[in-house]
Amino acid sequence: MQSSPRSTGSERASPAVAAPTYEVAASPMSRYRWRVCAMLLAATTISYIDRQVLGVLAPFLQEKIGWNELQYSSIVTAFQAAYALGLLCAGAVIDRFGTRIGYALAIGIWSLAAMSHALATGVLSFAAARFALGLGESGNFPAAIKAVAEWFPQRERAFAAGIFNSGSNIGAIVAPIMAPLVAARWGWQAAFLCTGALSATWLVVWLLTYRTPDQQPKLSTAERAHIGSEPVVSGARVPWSQLLRHRQAWVVAAAKFITDPIWWFFLFWLPKFLHAQYGLSLLELGPPLITVFLLADVGSIAGGWLAGRLLRRGWSINRARKGAMLLCALLVVPIVFAAKADNVWLAVALIGLATAGHQGWSANVYTLASDLFPRRAVASVVGVGGFAGAVGGMLISTVIGLLLQLTSSYVPVFMLAGGAYLVALAVVHGLAPSLEPVHLDVQTKPQGE
Incomplete structure (x- = not known):
């Protein structure tokens, strides 16, 4: 973490309450932190596009290039393997070099990787492009969560995380609108080139505008005080070997390992399910997919808002976080009936409810990292969790490929999805009954000193 700016004599004067009260009243509260949140939302949206x-495009590409189910699962697994490997070091790199440079490195890699898909001609070349994309995108969530920890006090973090995490749903909405239209007009290669150009544009804006709160001149005194209402932790980055000694790190890892694979299934197999089960064409996939991920978007923001609302009502962090997670887990349960739905829109409703539950769950799981660990360790903890989720995704991709190749049935997958979140919540509660934060061997100082 970078050092805070020098304080004026009035800021250090005693009593400490008088000067800040006068300065806050004299300086209207700015909202620059929400501009930062908008940047994180845009990056996450582009990542998911x-x-x-x-x-x-998978149903179309599978027919055009000739993939079978196992080959498609291997392409998906290549992304997840790289994503897992990238998360071994992404959090450490971001904690070491800071959010601005770390995020820029990640999105630069994935921008080039996204465009490289246009050169792919078969299973191996697609797998190579997906592998490179996974390496770059592994930095997105560690960097975004660290930025939230830098720019928001604890009571606002779940809501901010819910907002930027909703980009995963917006991206999943934009992709089925954009990709078929671009592919139909200019060819499937153009769809990948367009997404790479979006991330390259974001990179330029990020480097020109992002600074930490202590270096951002556009902040008002009131907003700076609001952001700095919690102590800033000083010291070097905490290595994974030290983090994993704490049960709290395994809380985040277990929650991600059990539930992230369900989201991977939604992203990479839902278009194939709708095509196989209901005969939807490439252009017909748009409305159902848009509906599913619009519901997911609502769930992402509502899940973060609910936890924050419960905290403002006086609930403890433990009770508020787990209460919100329980509600989200229950929303996923009805998906067990989706594979046997009589019509496409009933299936869409059940799946959309589940994606809403997942995204509300996910917003709270990400915030667990900043609930349980000091700011300087947050990106590394998110990296641990993301690695666990990617490993779980690799396993589920292989299992789904084998199941579909042998049985062509989605029933077991939907049953697995329906119970995963309740199991994960039980594990979280077992590992951390009270969500007691970790107190690392570091010194703290009030922001502004």
């Missing part, structure tokens, strides 16, 4: 384009 990049990864979702393949899922949307």
Whole structure:
């Protein structure tokens, strides 16, 4: 973390309450932190457009190039393997170099990787492009969560995380609108080139505008005080070997390992399910997919809002976080009936309810990292969790490929999805009954000193 700016004499004067009260009253509260949140939302949206384009085009590409189910699962697994490997070091790189440079490195890699899909001609070349994309995109969530920890006090973090995490749904909405239209007009290669250009544009804006709160001159005194209402932790980055000694790190890892694979299934197999089960063409996939991920978007923001609302009502962090997670887990349960739905829109409703539950769950799981660990360790903890989720995704991709190749049935997958979140919540509660935060051997100082 970078050092805070020098304080004036009035800021250090005693009593400490008088000067800040006068300065806050004299300086209207700015909203620059929400501009930062908008940037994180845009990056997450682009990230999910990049990864979702393949899922949307998969039924078409499978017929054109001749993949079978196992070959498609191997392409998906290549992305997840790289994503897992990238998360081994992404959080550490971001904690070491800071959010601005770390995020820029990640999105630069994935921008080039997204465009490289246009050169792919078969299973191996698609797998190579997906592998590179996974390496780059592994930095998105560690960087975004660290930015939230830098720019928001604890009571606002779940809501901010819910907002930027909703970009995963927006991206999944934009992709089925954009990809078929671009592919139909200019060819499937153009769809991948367009998404790469979006991420390259974001990179330029990010480097020109992003600074940490202590270096951002556009902040008002009131907003700076609001952001700095919690202590800033000083010291070097915490290595994974030290983090994994704490049960709280395994809380985040277990929650991600059990539930992230369900989201991977939605992203990469939902278009194939709708095509196989209901005979939807490439252009007909748009409305059902848009509906599913619009519901997911609502769930992402509502899940973060609910936890924050419960905290403002006086609930403890433990009770509020787990209460919100329980509600989200229950929303996923009805998906067990989706594979046997009589019509496409009943299936869409059940799946959309589940994606809403997942995204509300996910917003709270990400916030667990900043609930349980000091700011300087947050990106590394999110990296641990993301690695666990990617490993779980690799396993589920292989299992789904084998199941579909042998049985052509989605019933077991939907049954697995329906119970995963309740199991994950039980594991979280077992590992951390009270969500007691980790107190690392570091010094703290009030922001502004």
